[in-house]
Amino acid sequence: xxxxxxxxxxxxxxxxxxxxxxxxxxxxxxxxxxxxxxxxxxxxxxxxxxxxxxxxxxxxxxxxxxxxxxxxxxxxxxxxxxxxxxxxxxxxxxxxxxxxxxxxxxxxxxxxxxxxxxxxxxxxxxxxxxxxxxxxxxxxxxxxxxxxxxxxxxxxxxxxxxxxxxxxxxxxxxxxxxxxxxxxxxxxxxxxxxxxxxxxxxxxxxxxxxxxxxxx
Amino acid sequence: xxxxxxxxxxxxxxxxxxxxxxxxxxxxxxxxxxxxxxxxxxxxxxxxxxxxxxxxxxxxxxxxxxxxxxxxxxxxxxxxxxxxxxxxxxxxxxxxxxxxxxxxxxxxxxxxxxxxxxxxxxxxxxxxxxxxxxxxxxxxxxxxxxxxxxxxxxxxxxxxxxxxxxxxxxxxxxxxxxxxxxxxxxxxxxxxxxxxxxxxxxxxxxxxxxxxxxxxxxxxxxxxxxxxxxxxxxxxxxxxxxxxxxxxxxxxxxxxxxxxxx
Numbered sequence: 001x002x003x004x005x006x007x008x009x010x011x012x013x014x015x016x017x018x019x020x021x022x023x024x025x026x027x028x029x030x031x032x033x034x035x036x037x038x039x040x041x042x043x044x045x046x047x048x049x050x051x052x053x054x055x056x057x058x059x060x061x062x063x064x065x066x067x068x069x070x071x072x073x074x075x076x077x078x079x080x081x082x083x084x085x086x087x088x089x090x091x092x093x094x095x096x097x098x099x100x101x102x103x104x105x106x107x108x109x110x111x112x113x114x115x116x117x118x119x120x121x122x123x124x125x126x127x128x129x130x131x132x133x134x135x136x137x138x139x140x141x142x143x144x145x146x147x148x149x150x151x152x153x154x155x156x157x158x159x160x161x162x163x164x165x166x167x168x169x170x171x172x173x174x175x176x177x178x179x180x181x182x183x184x185x186x187x188x189x190x191x192x193x194x195x196x197x198x199x200x201x202x203x204x205x206x207x208x209x210x211x212x213x214x215x216x
Numbered sequence: 217x218x219x220x221x222x223x224x225x226x227x228x229x230x231x232x233x234x235x236x237x238x239x240x241x242x243x244x245x246x247x248x249x250x251x252x253x254x255x256x257x258x259x260x261x262x263x264x265x266x267x268x269x270x271x272x273x274x275x276x277x278x279x280x281x282x283x284x285x286x287x288x289x290x291x292x293x294x295x296x297x298x299x300x301x302x303x304x305x306x307x308x309x310x311x312x313x314x315x316x317x318x319x320x321x322x323x324x325x326x327x328x329x330x331x332x333x334x335x336x337x338x339x340x341x342x343x344x345x346x347x348x349x350x351x352x353x354x355x356x357x358x359x360x361x362x363x364x365x366x367x368x369x370x371x372x373x374x375x376x377x378x379x380x381x382x383x384x385x386x387x388x389x390x391x392x393x394x395x396x397x398x399x400x401x402x403x404x405x406x407x408x409x410x411x412x413x414x415x416x417x418x419x420x421x422x423x424x425x426x427x428x429x430x431x432x433x434x435x436x437x438x439x440x441x442x443x444x445x446x447x448x449x450x451x452x453x454x455x456x457x458x459x460x461x462x463x464x465x466x467x468x469x470x471x472x473x474x475x476x477x478x
Contacts, residue, residue: 040290040291055278064457066427069278076286091262095265098265146270149270157271178230203264204229
């Protein structure tokens, strides 16, 4: 069964941090500090590390390449402006950037009144739409570190029940609240809340060894 | 509705996902301010969210030039912030003066609140002004592109139907054109419209891909026109959003260049 295999895979690596292929490279937080001082090169390096990932999320949310690129540009421009206020105590640079990219992508979709496209992810024809979570692994252009994390995410997602995964995807990619998800799926609100909480709890336990550099 | 501390803490994952309703989010934030453990839990769920970004996967990659555009956009932001802005500074000074005057007779608390309000208002005004300046510059450039005496207009449409229509404003001097589409429904998922130049002999020459807004409106600036070849017409097809080397679908719209245009 997939569940057991995935747990085995996670347990096997749970005590080790993921391998890194940039031990001599500057830390993410260093790059943010350099960016705060106006160093364009630091911004470029941060893009090299996280650009593909942010683009993947943006594309999955907005569904079009041009819009996804706009989201990535806006997210990094926001990071550039807000770099002096980055607080490492609140989380990693990766989490900070992801929050910005996801927010900008959801803002764009809302602004374009495309909420109608937020149909039930579980029912989507994947041949015609952007891929769901974990489809198409590993992300193109990934390094060893990213591939290892991608595999871990894939394995962790495989441990979720389909309803748990649907609830999380509708919140993550379509920006729906728990109430909206309950309405969309015609399920009791309490059921949706439980699915989301237990699903995220499962992901947290499985992915803890793979957090990005600087995680709290 | 939420109840005790454990009920609230159970909302940490949903809060990190942005999946709480506004009232619930406010209640949770008030609770989180009193519970460092809950704040840490939210931070941890944000790390999970960052990793889930890797789960977005996909067969698509950003264009290689996106890196340069990301850096250019940020640099422009900095230059815009550093550029002299006399009128805005005047507004800022006026707002600050008003706040200062009010503050003379007001209590410290209300002054601070007024200052925050005025600053927010000035910031909003600056943002609005910046947006309008950019919009104005864009409109001016579009107008110049259309009104230039060297421009020849070609209309592309389906024979016998008034809509949709694409207008090509071809500036013969710069050999670039402005493409204006209206009442053309947006292309489907992962699809785009592509412009083709049709030479008198030989295969269609691939040009830009574009899409329209939900309103059916679309505008593409400064499209290079092939040189050293006699062009007889332009056509539009729907293609994958990355574009095609040769048309893969039937022509949607076509417009003929007059002899003088080609």
